[in-house]
Amino acid sequence: MESLLTAAQHADLYDAENLWTTAEDFFLRFTNATPASRVLDLGCGTGRLTIALAQAGHEVSGIDPHSGSMAAARAKPGADAVRWIDGTSSVLGEEEVFDTVLMTSHVAQAIVDENEWTRTLANIKRVLVPGGRLVFDSRDPAARAWETWTPAQTRSEFTLSDGTHLQSWIDSALHDEGLIKITEHRLFADSSREMQDALLAFRSEDQLRADLTAAGLQVDEVLGGWSHEPVGHGAGELIFLAHA
Known part of the structure; x- marks a missing residue:
């Protein structure tokens, strides 16, 4: 079913639903620990953090497969300082080299196909310089965050x-082992309605450690929250800090 929102409106709604938080502060601090570095924001969305990274003095590339998000990113002030790439990690050329790769906003969980997840980690390993750093967040399945994703909350x-x-709310349900189905409901001022479904992968800390090791990446630390808990x-997170 075609959405009642245009691609531009979807991007606008995404920015309204996802404001700058302590998570973005964390990723920015992590990246700034290596000044003037070559950074890949993998799954950059509408580019808020991507542009902030460029404004902090880094050489930044933002990549995302969603054309509406990328159009919104390219239209933002400061976007000219970023190299924007349409697609997934699979389009990164052999000549690509980065000091830091970030996957923020739980992008890792949106990669639900395990073969695609394996390829993504292999691509990250390929483009990172020796010793180059990877950081990403994934919700800890032990925290069962989906149980709070109800219309009332x-x-x-x-x-x-x-x-x-518009009004918006979500509900969730177990789809398969390790997969949660999220349904976002939208109610518009003219009483029209729509729903949008998505799947999220909830991988355990042990699974993610094994996946990174299999890709040739070394896990340095795993945190539970944005204040290094x-x-x-912490906040029910699995924040992985790793290197090539």
Whole structure:
């Protein structure tokens, strides 16, 4: 079913739903630990963090397969300082070299196909310089975050930049082992409605460690929250810091 929102409106809604948080502060600090580095923002979305990385003095490439998100990113102030790449990690050429690769906003969980996840990690290993760093976040399945994704706890109202007003909420259900189905519901001012489904992969810390090791990446640390809490004592996260 075709969405009632245009690609531009979807990008606008994404930015309204996903504001700058302590997570972005964490990724920015992590990257800034290596000044003026070559950075790949893998799954950059609408580019808010990507542009901030460039403004911090890094040589930044942002890559994403969603054309609407990329169009929104390219239209933002400061976008000219970023090299934008349409596609997934599979389009990265043999000549690509990066000091740091980031996957933020739980992008790792959106890669639900295990073969694609394996290829993504292999591509990251290929483009990282020896000793180059990888950081990404994935929700800890032990925290069972999906149990809080209910209409009562997620309902919000938004007014987009073009004046479109809508209410939105989500619910979730177990789809398969390790996979959660998320349904976002939208109610518009004229009473029209739509739903959008997505799947998220909830991989355990042990599985992610094994996946990184199989790709030839070395795990340095796994955190449970954005203030460097241990796993199980933070924000229900698995924040992986690794290197090639």
